[in-house]
Amino acid sequence: QVQLQESGPGLLKPSQTLSLTCTVTGGSISNDDDFWTWIRQQPGKGLEWVGCVSNSGSKFYNPSLESRVSMSLDTSKNQFSLHLRSVSAADTAVYYCARDTFDTVTAELRRYFDLWGRGTLVTVSS
């Protein structure tokens, strides 16, 4: 079955760049209909969509982070990545990678996050 796994440094200093990779196993990230997504959750808080990237070249970012974020896809490694520049303590969170796909059962083509990684905690501290 398809699985996602995040990897990257767990501790950063303020102003550094956060770089995370999500490795997808058991399936391909080359489907143009899937959006490979990053979602974060600050300690004790709710879920915040960071953005997504697809094999078709589409990229969408949360406007609140857009000036600092970039995402990319590497189909040769079946991975996608997140880069977040100039981090601060407010970026301390568990970062999840997920797949935004659409339903093929009801034919209504509703989209949802069906697969999630386990999450990785990134702490920003001096």
Next chain:
Amino acid sequence: DTQMTQSPSSLSASLGGRVTIACRASQYIGRDLNWYQQKPGKAPKLLIFGASTSEGGVPSRFSGAGSGTDFTLTITSLQLEDVATYYCQQSYATPRTFGQGTKVELK
């Protein structure tokens, strides 16, 4: 951005009791509304998509309803394993947005 507002923020119910969580969107989202369950230290798990369609393997006691801007998630007979935080999420537009979560506990 479409703001998603859940109510209540937390609730407690008895084993076997009925639980209803409301989710309101700040603008029209059709039926592009999903529900997730998150247990402590775990990733969210998809329960309901398209407002009312259950993901495979989800117990039948979970159901969703609504369209437009107002939605509900109902658990008809609360079980111990249902203690968790529940989030609604709209997939009508980007940025995707989530409700703030509803924590469900046992009374």
